[in-house]
Amino acid sequence: MKSYLPPIAKLWTGRNSGHGHYMHERVECIPLDGEFSDLRNNACGILGYCCDEGVRRNYGRPGAAEAPDTIRKQLAKMPSHLPQSTSLIDFGSVECLNGNMEAAQSFLGEKVFTLLNSNIFPIILGGGHDIAYGHHQGIINYLGKAKTLGIINFDAHFDLRSNASGNNSGTPFFQIAEDAIANKTPMNYMCLGIRDNANDRALFAKAKDLEVAFIKAEQFNMHNVDQVKSELKEFIEKVDYLYLTIDMDGFSSAYAPGVSAASPMGFAPDIALEAIKTIIQARKLISMDIAEMNPAYDIDNQTAILAASLIHFVLHEIALL
Template sequence: MSYNKAPKIEFWTGRKSEEELYLHEKVEFSDSITKKEGITALLGYLCDEGVKRNQGREGAVAGADAIRAQLAKMPNHLEKNASLIDYGDITCIDGNMEESQAVLAQKVTELLKYKALPILLGGGHDIAYGHYNGIREYLGIQKSIGIINFDAHFDLRSNKNGNNSGTPFFQIAEDCQKSNTSFNYLCLGIRKDANDKNLFRTAKKLGVGFIENKKFSMDNAKSIADELLDFLGKVDHVYVTIDLDGFSSAYAPGVSAPSPMGFSPKIVLESLELILKSDKLISMDIAEMNPKYDIDNQTAKLGASLIHYVMHSKF
């Protein structure tokens, strides 16, 4: 069986027009790319094996399609020569998450070679390990990668007892150490009630930058901007990963680990604007979308809106 799945047209529906006013009219479906500019490429990661191993709420395996269905209905403001391509999905077969991550990495590398902006749709946050490896393979070890994670959790758990959705950045840090490359990791929205003391110790040991959730708000926009600009100035490229469980459950009930104590979309949009202005964004993903627990597609709409904002700012 193949881990690669072709794009599914049935999720791309909405109002009809004669002018490509909506994204379902703009999207193309392909598992290959020929042009080399102005491309946003969506790639699904249909896997919540990592969430299961991490004792979370299963259901994120259906997250990518839930986001697609909401994005499809949204207005199209892309330039005429820009492309939106649904590149299909990577699945998880018989719980083999590690192979899914390896195939995902290959696809990310492939997309970057065509100068596309990959936007990956998860799936558990184990998406990050495969995603990062794909970027690293494309860039080689000469270029530095900055990881900016909008999240309540560090996801720096040791993988001594196996890999899961809570271990991806620990795995990346270990790989960086082995290859003698820098581990540049900034977490925005970290909650003390969601990370134990050992995780804070690990973050300190690895030199991880973070802003706690109580300070990650518009009230502190200036200091957050300063922290972001400092981080952006130290790296060549930026990989953005947005874990939807970092948002308050008032905005994102449909996630694997919900909490009312999360952050708001406004500060995330402000932060994304700064990142985009740096022109260093190389790839992005949305993780932990769990439609099984969503309310009125609210979380899926949030994920879709974030993607809509990024791709229209880029192209």
């Protein structure tokens, strides 16, 4: 069973300028079954993934299903510096019903394909990191086998756990790797912020076996920014397109307490922004998502504001291209 939730205009509120100076004044709410063929060329679409079933299966803290609307509310209040040539559309959310995560992932993939096929840059709001499998399916179905896709994951975890006992929020990139092997296509995967205390020996071995590129959390900082950018650029040069996925639990809990698996040992927003800027400037980014934001454990909306700020940054950097 699959469910689609139309966009809710009342989520987009804030200070009124009367001149489109705030994000809530710039966003359009359009159902995915509505008409959006006449959008401007520079169009970005927000779609929620209201699912934390994968987190529950992975013995994490449920609550991420509520994140999409929470992030929308924080983004709505922020100033807009977007040019008039940029369209920002809220297309609503995909919902997980009766614990059927696989149906929600498949439905998400269909909707990501629809957005890409309509020349709209997707920004998907999770939800657990199982969002990545459905999101990736949509991108691959759009690109086909002729183009190579690079996955860049900001995360404390590889999320390469075997799905022998079922799919969950820790298995998406294992599933993507299995699909790549079955389809005889490459898997180009890079992780930024990996922690030794968040991945066991078997996961590091699996990453080595799959030739996953990664930068550990202790090197992912502003003191090492030049090396981070160099390794990113080396990875980016190998692929035609990029998919960016940001797991909020990669950040230190000093910045992101509201996640499914919080830790004080994560990275800071400044290096994340520098890395994102490098990714966008390569002009290969095709889609992005935010995962694992959990409003139930947030403090003063810190994590929601950080997630919204990352989206705000991406929107404005894309608009400058």
